Amino acid sequence: MLKEASAPLLEHWHEFYVLIGTAAAALVALLFVAASIGAGMLTTHSAGPTRTYMSPIAFHFTSALFVSAAALVPSHTLLTLGTLVGLNALAGMIYAAFIMRRLFTDNIADLADRICYGVIPFVAYAAGLVAAYLIFCGSIHAPEFLAGTVVLLLIVNIRNAWDLMLSLARRRVQEEKRSSETPPA
Numbered sequence: 001m002l003k004e005a006s007a008p009l010l011e012h013w014h015e016f017y018v019l020i021g022t023a024a025a026a027l028v029a030l031l032f033v034a035a036s037i038g039a040g041m042l043t044t045h046s047a048g049p050t051r052t053y054m055s056p057i058a059f060h061f062t063s064a065l066f067v068s069a070a071a072l073v074p075s076h077t078l079l080t081l082g083t084l085v086g087l088n089a090l091a092g093m094i095y096a097a098f099i100m101r102r103l104f105t106d107n108i109a110d111l112a113d114r115i116c117y118g119v120i121p122f123v124a125y126a127a128g129l130v131a132a133y134l135i136f137c138g139s140i141h142a143p144e145f146l147a148g149t150v151v152l153l154l155i156v157n158i159r160n161a162w163d164l165m166l167s168l169a170r171r172r173v174q175e176e177k178r179s180s181e182t183p184p185a
Contacts (some may be wrong), residue, residue: 013143021068028061051100053164060157064150082135089128096122124152
């Protein structure tokens with residue numbers, strides 16, 4: 001059964017994965033633009049907020065793009081597609097656990113950030129492992145489960161990107177206000 005092609009399992013999902021993959025790629029590109037515009041606001045310290053907040057957004061959007069691209073390959077077997085989805089989910093869970101540790105030990109994150117930057121991505125990747133298992137089994141529920149995990153990652157990271165951009169905008173306003181209040185030397 002594992003040697004069966006995965007194409008029949010996902011045959012009605014082509015447009016969905018094209019849409020999700022395109023959205024994820026566009027959002028990664030916009031994140032790069034936003035990072036370049038706000039470059040003066042980003043910290044150079046490796047343990048700083050950039051690594052805790054911006055990098056996970058890029059990682060999760062890229063993960064959604066990867067799963068979407070993998071789902072579009074018609075020559076995958078249930079084994080190869082399930083393996084790729086499973087490896088992506090496992091890597092995502094490890095990364096999300098690392099980010100959660102940072103979020104729960106720093107003095108910056110509030111509850112919403114801990115949930116949206118850490119807990120929800122971890123849950124989405126755990127669901128990705130379940131989706132990989134369902135793909136291996138050839139379950140008729142695998143496409144919906146996989147779609148749910150990718151959409152969850154995409155939606156929570158749209159929220160996270162918005163939160164990050166608002167934070168950078170607030171920081172820029174504060175910097176401009178401080179510089180205008182400082183008398184010239």
